[in-house]
Amino acid sequence: MLKRLLTNFFLFLLMLVSPSQLIAQGNQHPSLLITNADGILIKKNVKQSLLLKKSFDEAKKIADKAIDEKMDVPFPKDPAGGYTHDRHKNNYTAMYNAGLVYTITGEIKYADFITGMLLKYAELIPILKNHPQAKGSSPGRLFHQALNDANWLVYSAMAYDCIYNYANAVQRKKIEDGAFRPLCKFLTIDLKDWFNLIHNHAVWACAAVGMTGLVIGDDTMVQQALYGTNKDGQSGFIAQLDNLFSPDGYYTEGPYYARYALLPFYLFAEALQNNRPQLKIFEHRNQILKKALYAALQQTNTNGAFFSLNDAIKDKTYISSEMVFAINIAFKEYGQDEALLNIAAKQKKVLLNSCGMKVADAISNFKGSLPEFPYASVEYTDGADGKQGGISILRSNNTKSLATLVVKYASHGLTHGHYDELNMLLYDNGNEILQDYGAARFLNVEQKDGGRYLPENKSFAMQTIAHNTMVVDEKSQFDGKENIASSYHSSKYFSSLNDKIQVVSAKDSNAYKGVVLQRTLFMVSDEKSNKPICIDIFKVASAEEHQYDLPFWYNGQLIATSFKYDAFTETQQPLGSKNGYQHIWKEATGKTNTSLGTLTFLNGNSYYSICSNADEQTAFYLARVGASDPNFNLRRETGYIIRKKGRNQLFVSVIEPHGNFNPVSESSSGSQSSIKEIATELDNDKYSVVKIIFTNGTEWKIFIVNNDNADIKHSLEISGKIFSWAGPYFLNKTK
């Protein structure tokens, strides 16, 4: 009891000396991420918090392993995946962890290790020219690309920060003059143009130079990092904060790259908060960093995977270390939001500093089970001004088997963008139901081009046909040209996300010359079922004849189709010859003599049907990715393509989850779709009217106003009956 009181009193004393006081002078060390006060507290608390202990043990294990091995600071030679590349990466990781462990334990072997290694780098770096494997406009010195050199600086600066007071003046001068200043000079002078870009690589560069500047006390470097090499604010960290995110936090390259960019953003911001609190960096632009983090998290599936928009590796989840940094720092800096704790707990790791301690404490002190992250129906604008389209995320209320419909009408997304305007993705029950292929890339796999983007990324994954959106005349949007695509974006027409009937409608008239695309997607929650029905009304209009293909890349086992098809059982050929079509095997073609085409598949424990309007001219294709793939770089995903020809067409599809399949209990029910009929009752410049009839006799009529004069009152006579409503759409249910 007495011991506890004493401990508490000691903690209280520590609290009085707050981190910001400790480093307000600008030359306290360490102060980038961890402080000595943090170190003392972690040492005291480590045994009481599982999460903290696990994180500390992990850091110590990495540091100890490196100390036990023979130190090697090799002359740079290999590309990514090769020895010298991995060695330098392991070196900075080891130094970073050793710095944390030293600050916590005070054991000098860790400080010795860092000092010794930095001194070796101080001998190596001054003699380096550009890396022998360097290509392109941003070559590196230690690594083949400057981005990795910036990574090295960020982590090594944090390590140096931890042993700054341990090293003597001679060592410090040697390290700073030999290792840090030359690399920073390289980034800000030799690679000045790259450094001054508004791009995620340059965020790393600014964080690298800025954090180094803070450690070695060079304010010029800090200013250059904040405001660009000219210190005019046209570039640098602040300009990046202002321009890489939309006002509500959407990152233009998409969620997979948002995750990557959040690490240097949050790290440098935290270092600035600790050393330049007067900047109030976390308040900047109405807390843009908070918005950016929450936007990235909203752009994940319930299994943690980031939506696979643009170039995205699907395995990447919010468990990744970038998100540990961002969530831990945000938790401390933005009011300790309990909504973050569930994800933080799943990460099973915290930062070894005040941020991580707060997270670990909050989790272990939480009474009851941690609340789920509050996934919501939400929209984000794109563009620094928020005026370059955006994305809508429609979610069902039921959190257990949360359904998520993503609709994209954003700008191209820079070099990692895909030609996918008006694309849609559907997740249900934690599974991908209608998928975006993501990127053709095997991260870090040596045999797969060393983990780089594979040729099929451009020839297939980026092409329009690889997405769940309309393809006109077997060409990609904007003719597959990035410079053209980057000049345009689709636009939201209307949306409503707050009711049992959620809807978003977006238009595009630039992706294909002379063709106007308008897609309206509904998510309708049924009172009886906990699974929402999605309705996809895709209007295409042109003065010329075209071929229109609407693909649905479904994930699952094909169960049945309502239409007859001929399967190519003995010879299989590609669906086309270019624009991604060359990568698709044509497995079957179908026709129908009814007005409905239904495809049913099984995914996990649920059936799904895609039910679409059709006529005798409609062609159905069952497709599989994998043609023209000499190196087996593509996953064999399954597709369903609906093809219509003409000038104007209205593609109406109901995507219905239904039934239940349980192979363990051997039960299966509701394997048939409940959609009986889909009909277009009217489709002109002003209105589209669609009728959906269910097998139980229920009938839905959906009215969409097609011109932009939508908010007034409308009245229409359909089959002798007059329907009146106000606003851009109307859903009328009758039994």
Place this chain on the structure above:
Amino acid sequence: MLKRLLTNFFLFLLMLVSPSQLIAQGNQHPSLLITNADGILIKKNVKQSLLLKKSFDEAKKIADKAIDEKMDVPFPKDPAGGYTHDRHKNNYTAMYNAGLVYTITGEIKYADFITGMLLKYAELIPILKNHPQAKGSSPGRLFHQALNDANWLVYSAMAYDCIYNYANAVQRKKIEDGAFRPLCKFLTIDLKDWFNLIHNHAVWACAAVGMTGLVIGDDTMVQQALYGTNKDGQSGFIAQLDNLFSPDGYYTEGPYYARYALLPFYLFAEALQNNRPQLKIFEHRNQILKKALYAALQQTNTNGAFFSLNDAIKDKTYISSEMVFAINIAFKEYGQDEALLNIAAKQKKVLLNSCGMKVADAISNFKGSLPEFPYASVEYTDGADGKQGGISILRSNNTKSLATLVVKYASHGLTHGHYDELNMLLYDNGNEILQDYGAARFLNVEQKDGGRYLPENKSFAMQTIAHNTMVVDEKSQFDGKENIASSYHSSKYFSSLNDKIQVVSAKDSNAYKGVVLQRTLFMVSDEKSNKPICIDIFKVASAEEHQYDLPFWYNGQLIATSFKYDAFTETQQPLGSKNGYQHIWKEATGKTNTSLGTLTFLNGNSYYSICSNADEQTAFYLARVGASDPNFNLRRETGYIIRKKGRNQLFVSVIEPHGNFNPVSESSSGSQSSIKEIATELDNDKYSVVKIIFTNGTEWKIFIVNNDNADIKHSLEISGKIFSWAGPYFLNKTK
């Protein structure tokens, strides 16, 4: 405290009146599965045990739902998946659960429900002729096949047992004469031949008639169930116990069907134990039922899935309800083995009787974490006499990432058998690495032939090429004829399962006329790595020229091959025209000019390489299932086929797990195989000698004695060096 003492005293009193005493007279009710004493105890304990409460709540929910609905006992009309089929199935499930809930709670609404429903069945059953959808030699009355009628009897008899004392004499007579006796007569007289089979369907029939006999006190029925309709012991339950299992518990149809058969075996045995304890049924044949259960559990992967030998649905795990019955009953009857508790806990459900209570108690009273089920290297013989071949299961010691190699040299497996002598399966880390396709069937999916075996089950899944074993001249073993296959079995040649070097060798000379097959499989645990290497030495010998295909159906993403291949990127055609080959797309063909062919793939977080000896005549095929599949009934699995021609050939393959791939932390290491060379140094009638050289210079020489005179001492000169050993094989490691 006093209350607790009283409770304990009460429990003590209950114990004195043991179930066997209660029912020794043969007319105590209920006594098949649950007793009134059990009911009282469960009612008292249900709130203290989560597992018991969950199981009770579930039973109550099923019963309550049925009571709330309108009772329907429809005239039989539909096949499996249709309304009347599902209705009768739901009816007996509801009665069974209501019986348990009534015995526990004493609430008469449950007894009323059962009585009312059985009276309805008593009116329906006497007027039934064979089911309108019945086909084949065992038609049903309530259902399309008699098997389901037997299911109905088993569950309804248990329900009737529970309300026996509640119903009055008039009701009892009506129920017994109208519902139970006619159906039992149907099984024992109309379907006498079927009833007397030694087959899993007949186990259900015997359990049905026997359990009914116990409830209604008809000893003739019990005797017929035990000893066949002629009561001569040539058929019936005892004969089934004696003949369907091998002496060590292997079930000849394989583990998937073992699971299915265990339910009636254990249920009827428990009913007999409660009512005819003098039979000592659980002791019968040296506790054959215990051996059968443990053998079935040993034949599961660490994820719980039964090995997919013969006709098997891969999703089926030990969580299934059949295994709840078997494990709960075995736990009580066979000495409360704690090794079963981990699986029982994963089942999240216990029986509502004394067996289930014991399991629930043992789990909640267990100190510490439940021990893992003791997976071991183990062999089972096949055949009632244990002389019809068998299977070997080789396992690595490391339980965390347990690797399992399964080798099959058993008899055909009755109607569900595949032509797969000398097949091998590899599991690692809970994943299927080299897979057996299992069955082409979507259980209970209406659109997939009502859940029946699909045509592709016979045309592909059963064929030899669908398995990881040798195919001669593109034909299946025994020409794909069940009656021929059933007359033969492969034989184990030698095995050793206890060391770091585990090995099994088996031979077959009947599967292909004039061809002798001998496969020797090693699992070698390395001191450094926790992942064992498998070595596959497959010797084929014939006086005639043949084409030999050795397929490896690998599960994962192809990463690289050491040989060059031409991919069929623009047109794809089947590998052959019959015997399963018509279902395989030829994706690529390769040749090598070295003596090694390596294929590397990625599965989960690990790389795997199949490294094989080769020459310029060796052809490699990259293959995918799915050709000639007009209804998309087949999964698109990936295969790798090594083809050699000639009279005698030695196929040597090292299957090496290596490296680590983690897409979340973006790390990849060890993606290259460490096998540098594989060479045959000698291969004749007497000896095969194989050399394996690793990239680090280590060299292994493997000597196999090919004639059966293997246990003597051997001496061989290879490349001027003399090697001596005793026994059928020798592995010599040098650096």
